[in-house]
Amino acid sequence: MKSDIQRLMAERGLDAIYVGGGEGYSDVRDYLANGAHITGGVIIIKQGSDPVLIVNGMEIEEAKASGLQAVTYGDMGYMQAVAQITDPTIRAVKMVEMSLKHAGVESGRVGMYGRDAINNTISLVNALNDQLPDYEFVGELHPSLFSEAMLTKDPDEMERLLDVARRTCEVLEATWDYIAGHSATDDGVVIDEDGTPLTIGDIKRYVRRALLDRELQDTGMIFAQGRDAGFPHSRGQADMPLKLGQSIVFDLFPQELGGGYHHDVTRTWSIGYASDAVKIIYDQVMQAFDISIEAYGLGKPTHMMQEAVLDFFEGNGHPTQRSQPGAMSGYVHSLGHGLGLNIHEGPSISHLRREDVFQIGNCVTIEPGLYYPDDGLGVRVEDTFVVTEQGELQSITPFKKDLVLPLRGN
């Protein structure tokens, strides 16, 4: 949580944090700005003080909506200070120096965060360390201080995550209903009332519109049918018609429009009926899902949850990441990941990650799956969960887990 930042700074020996990066979405800026729609500016956090935001004049109203102390570059006297300076590097250094001093940071170790062009970061930081000897400008490899803070969500963040979850489930409901309103040919191709095949592209367009109507944006949904469902990263082929009796993996991970909190859900559907093979595989994935929840414990290492699932799948004869690293069929991925402003955050639920433990405020996915592309099938079922203030693991994805999607048209 944001309340951890001061401690995390102290652990890294930082006297201050400088969040820069210019235009373009930055999860760290969004995080600190409490959801205010700022597109630029810098945020400085001095050890022991509240964050300070410095923006262009045109964004000052939005900046004030962040709840942070906000001033403009003009208020700070930046324009006058650089009026005679033409060298862009010296101007950039001056901006950083004036911002730090405005925030009361006169010297010390400054951690640099935010997101920017790699070439620009290298040049700027070299110049800062050359020209401002009272400071030391440092970085850190991912996962950073902010990755650690974001492991646990505060109540405002939880509210937003719940709301994105609710809206996403509405989209699932609408999509289910949209498909159900179709019929099928004798050879099992799903068609509309004009006899035109319903394609994966049609579904994705429908879903994107449904998301947009709810102020959400698609970040790369997966709608993969048959053999494609057997490849976890296949997004599906737009021109492929939907067919009866095929496993369809539908993985939807939208975020708030313009950038913001995510939801992540996967359902496996088989239209009209499901083959015996898919039913058996689906049943095992659902068992794995229940086993995951049983393996939860507040403060327990996350890898133990994945190990419970690995034990179960291996016991049923499936290759796994653990028993056969590099396997292309069976249970070929980890069990889950954190999410928030980023689709992938900590904690990780993987047998290779020994350090992560479940904590109050976590928001994580649980997503067991089995993949057999050579048998033309794949199954994954995923909910997003939170660890409540009472320490309980709670799904925030109430959408039904039915496998067979019946068509009303037939």
Place this chain on the structure above:
Amino acid sequence: MKSDIQRLMAERGLDAIYVGGGEGYSDVRDYLANGAHITGGVIIIKQGSDPVLIVNGMEIEEAKASGLQAVTYGDMGYMQAVAQITDPTIRAVKMVEMSLKHAGVESGRVGMYGRDAINNTISLVNALNDQLPDYEFVGELHPSLFSEAMLTKDPDEMERLLDVARRTCEVLEATWDYIAGHSATDDGVVIDEDGTPLTIGDIKRYVRRALLDRELQDTGMIFAQGRDAGFPHSRGQADMPLKLGQSIVFDLFPQELGGGYHHDVTRTWSIGYASDAVKIIYDQVMQAFDISIEAYGLGKPTHMMQEAVLDFFEGNGHPTQRSQPGAMSGYVHSLGHGLGLNIHEGPSISHLRREDVFQIGNCVTIEPGLYYPDDGLGVRVEDTFVVTEQGELQSITPFKKDLVLPLRGN
């Protein structure tokens, strides 16, 4: 153009370029990958050679669609090489080293590009320069080598820009028509058939859907009415009903869905009728638009075009950026900017930018405007232009420049 990259490298004394940055959209990666939808991976360009792309196994098909030589990290032996290495910094350095060597870069000056978390860039580049003494890893301040290459577009890029322009103009047409299908109350509030006021939020939802239907995404449109139109950066208030006789500045700058080429267009509309003040101001802005086009010349400095407009507006008694820096009314911004994969690129059309000249392959906006918020009005008219292979300045925004939008309902 991409064909300039080798020369631009040589000018900077670079033996190679390394484009990194992990997940997350990167204009440089998109540029080099010729539009293939790669979400990660690195691209290396050795002096004198074609670019080489290295990706995760799951993206290899998409990587091949880029037309570049593509291999996976697995092909390169990365997994085996780091199997015994747990330190994440050493692993990251190893990845860069193996990638460079795979591309035939054994030593020398390597320019680092792409987009990444600032903290990660600092750490990685420090480690690279420490641990790989045969190389020197360098950056450069924006605008970079790629900014310079992107000044001029090749035929494939032009085609995409033209197509985004065409689809954007369809959206303008549909939006005009959508508004025209409404009526108004006696006090001049625009309403639908149920008598519900039509708000700016309704318009924006309509526009976003129309964009999505054409595989475009909104990146922050402006629909500002009355006094708000007098503030160039005001995006407009969502709950404000549309009214008759108010100047409305509608600035739409969408891009291809998922990231890609942009279009940028502004129209000023006044519903039902226009006030005399707005008509006079609009007429002057339209004259400024024509003066801009007359001031064009292949190879001419861009600032001369802006100076022609400044002369005209100042001659008509308006404050400008030049005559009154910091003025909040009159002609308060520059005349235009380049665009492509980024909404703001070179060249710039500003009286403060003396170095930019018009070149074949440029794609630029021309957007004169006048702003009088205290009089409750603002006007801007903008097309996107290209400089053709014949050296001519050609608008790619054919949508009509009518001011008055008549309602069919009244």
